[in-house]
Amino acid sequence: MKPKVRLYNHDGLGLIIDFPSGVIYSNQAGGHACLQPEMEGIFVPLSNDDWPISPTDELVAYFTGVKHQGSGASSGIDEEDAAFIEGILCKHRPNGVIKVDRTKLRESYEAWIHVGVLDDGSGSNEEFPGFGPYPRSAVLTWPNSD
Numbered sequence: 001m002k003p004k005v006r007l008y009n010h011d012g013l014g015l016i017i018d019f020p021s022g023v024i025y026s027n028q029a030g031g032h033a034c035l036q037p038e039m040e041g042i043f044v045p046l047s048n049d050d051w052p053i054s055p056t057d058e059l060v061a062y063f064t065g066v067k068h069q070g071s072g073a074s075s076g077i078d079e080e081d082a083a084f085i086e087g088i089l090c091k092h093r094p095n096g097v098i099k100v101d102r103t104k105l106r107e108s109y110e111a112w113i114h115v116g117v118l119d120d121g122s123g124s125n126e127e128f129p130g131f132g133p134y135p136r137s138a139v140l141t142w143p144n145s146d
Contacts, residue, residue, distance in 0.1 A: 012048035018137040028144040029112035031072020063110035076106035
């Protein structure tokens, strides 16, 4: 049995990079559905210090807002959601190396979004070095709004 880290009390945005670490990461996801998806990998906290509103605040507001009304998109996200998330990433992390994985929209929910970590154009990735080959599967996660 592999050790498991539950990110339920982590306050901020993070990335679980799919990597054979021997450690399983889990978080509550999907709003009130309180799903508990898991992934083996490496957890990388991402900056959450942008003011006046952080990327985490923007994502929580979006998933608790008019469209999802707190449902947490527990049946998956759509193209509109993916574009919104990428807009947040572009605003707060403008290097563009994290993109929503369009092949896994149905497996993505509030606080658990399947993404790809891409080559930064240099043949590697300066922000997340050593995880190649790129693209590398990952999950973008933050505190669930339940």
